[in-house]
Amino acid sequence: MPLDTLNVDPETAFRVEQSGQPLIVYECKLEGVPCGMFVEGTTSAVSAHLRGHGIIGPDSAKIGCPWAGCSKTLKRGGLTRHILTHLGVKVRCSICGVVRCRHDVLRAHIRHSELCHFAFIEIVHGPEGRLLVPTGGTATHQV
Numbered sequence: 542m543p544l545d546t547l548n549v550d551p552e553t554a555f556r557v558e559q560s561g562q563p564l565i566v567y568e569c570k571l572e573g574v575p576c577g578m579f580v581e582g583t584t585s586a587v588s589a590h591l592r593g594h595g596i597i598g599p600d601s602a603k604i605g606c607p608w609a610g611c612s613k614t615l616k617r618g619g620l621t622r623h624i625l626t627h628l629g630v631k632v633r634c635s636i637c638g639v640v641r642c643r644h645d646v647l648r649a650h651i652r653h654s655e656l657c658h659f660a661f662i663e664i665v666h667g668p669e670g671r672l673l674v675p676t677g678g679t680a681t682h683q684v
């Protein structure tokens with residue numbers, strides 16, 4: 542076993558083994574409840590992880606960002622995207638290469654630009670991303 546085995550949720554680990562493709566994961570730095578887990582830099586993974594921390598409620602509810610060292614207050618519905626900026630995950634236009642922090646901002650660029658109209662969104666991983674590689678072992682079913 543490699544020394545720096547990353548602690549990820551079983552679903553993520555399973556997906557890496559299944560696909561045989563490495564994934565980039567980020568250390569969770571939510572305050573108060575250090576979980577020591579690594580999370581994928583996607584909106585679905587982050588939002589599921591926030592739920593795991595009990596950060597739930599109506600999207601319109603105002604909450605303080607739970608990320609260590611951040612004191613921003615924002616709507617819960619925007620928290621997932623905001624956490625992605627803490628992870629350093631960015632998105633890039635496949636045609637002109639412009640980099641933006643948020644999907645919706647880049648999508649607006651693609652929509653409004655004639656040149657980039659057929660671009661797709663490329664993920665730019667943050668500097669603290671760690672590579673989660675498949676172990677290659679036979680997947681054991683744990684129930």
Ligand SMILES: [Zn+2]
Pocket residue numbers: 569570571575576577578590594
């Ligand atoms: Zn966590």
Ligand SMILES: [Zn+2]
Pocket residue numbers: 606607608611612613623624627
């Ligand atoms: Zn924050």
Ligand SMILES: [Zn+2]
Pocket residue numbers: 634635636637638639650651654657660
């Ligand atoms: Zn572009």
